[in-house]
Amino acid sequence: MPTVLNLELSVNGEPRQLLVPPHHSLLEVLRERCGLTGTKHGCELGECGTCTVLLDGEPVLACLVLAAECVGRRIETVEGLSVGAELHPLQRAFADLGAAQCGYCTPGMLMTAKALLDENPRAEEMEIREALAGNLCRCTGYWKIIEAVQWAGRILAGDPTPPAILREPSEVKGGCSHG
């Protein structure tokens, strides 16, 4: 059995030929071999969700997947979300709604949310809450994240009406007071 495996991985649509020891996780390979440090490392034990990437469209924790088990599968990281300078609707919504504060959980949140919206862009609040239930955030209190995912979903579904929070108070029926 060789101590190093010759792996061909597909990361954000690009083929990567890498020599990797069998005990290296996908997280180690993405960050340290591919230079894709957008995927963060948090607990590294499957408890925080910050290293979430997509494997064949499904969110997985890169800290708990061996790179050797990813051959022949489609790996998507946060670096693959934007198209050139054009941000993904999720990224725009997170920025516009202040859904990122320290930003450390954001790549994982974005990838988990992308998997949800790819399947169901009209996901309701409870579906978003459930989908994101494995991604911890210690800053935002989650509300802005949930709002941003909902708004991005609307844009992806072809209904780019901004949520009330982004509109002028006079445009919102009944108004709102920010004190």
Add this chain to the structure above:
Amino acid sequence: MLRLPEFTLHQARSLQEACALVAEAPQSTRLLAGGTDLLPNMKRRHQHAQRLVALRNVSELRGVAGHGSGEMRVGAMSTLSQLARNQELQKSWPGFVRALRSISSPVLRTTGTIGGNLCLDTRCNYYNQSEEWRQAIGGCMKEVGDTCWVAPSSSHCWAISASDSAPLLCAIGARVRLASVRGERVIPLEQLFVDDGIAYLGKAADEVLVDILLPPVANTRATYWKLRRRGSIDFPVLGVGAALRLDAHGVVEHVRIYLGAVASAPLRAEKAEEALLGQPLTEASVRAAGEAARGVANALDNTDFTMLWRRQMTAVWVEGALRELGGLAPRAHMPEMPLGAPGMVV
């Protein structure tokens, strides 16, 4: 970065190859299913292996076959999210699907498998800690040394079974198929577990869990109630798997209740079953069953929350599960469904 120790990786392409690979060195080999329990345990140096045999490419271990009117077969390498989405399971065994959806978090259920959840390592406050933390107390008997810090005079390890699927599947009378180079055998699921925190599995090291066989539904009502601190991610501090059948007069003719997270194996609450058998599901009978279950569950100081509260909650949770199965209104201040049920994620 918290890294895995070195090992060699063998990626089996068939069940026969997997059995042969593990048989070469069963004591130094571990089977890799989803990896969501084994890999963190290896990172923390709880579990050790020189060789891993990965089961991901073994097609015989995947898929769901059959219908609820007959026996259903659930491949051990099916992921928890695949099973939770399975329409036949949703229709025939909604209690099983609820148990699946209560396991860990959505991002782990895409990777974790049902076989892995059944073979989950037992857990304890004094064991599931960092390597440095464990060294500071000199380790415990599950790992090194001879002291159980939960019960220091005990010669027995009290780490708990933390599987959410096991209590429900034991309650409905599921069986499992095990394969090795010596052949196959099918055993009742409850025999897969041993009430010993260290040697907690009743399968040989060279045996591969192939599939789970669910009996015909045949009017069985089954549910799972999970108790935990948060609505997601957490392991259970108490799990109640209950299944029963009523006769034409509404009298309980068959009942099985298994408790998770109170012993090193799913614990059958026979006294609670006795309180129900031959009785209709009434305020009095479900309350009596709950109280009987409290006496069975000897929760110890080995997981989250205080042990006395967990013992009290055994009665409340068993009663709640039975109320749900009997269509009785929940008691005041009690949820209709337990935390962790879909729609109650916080």
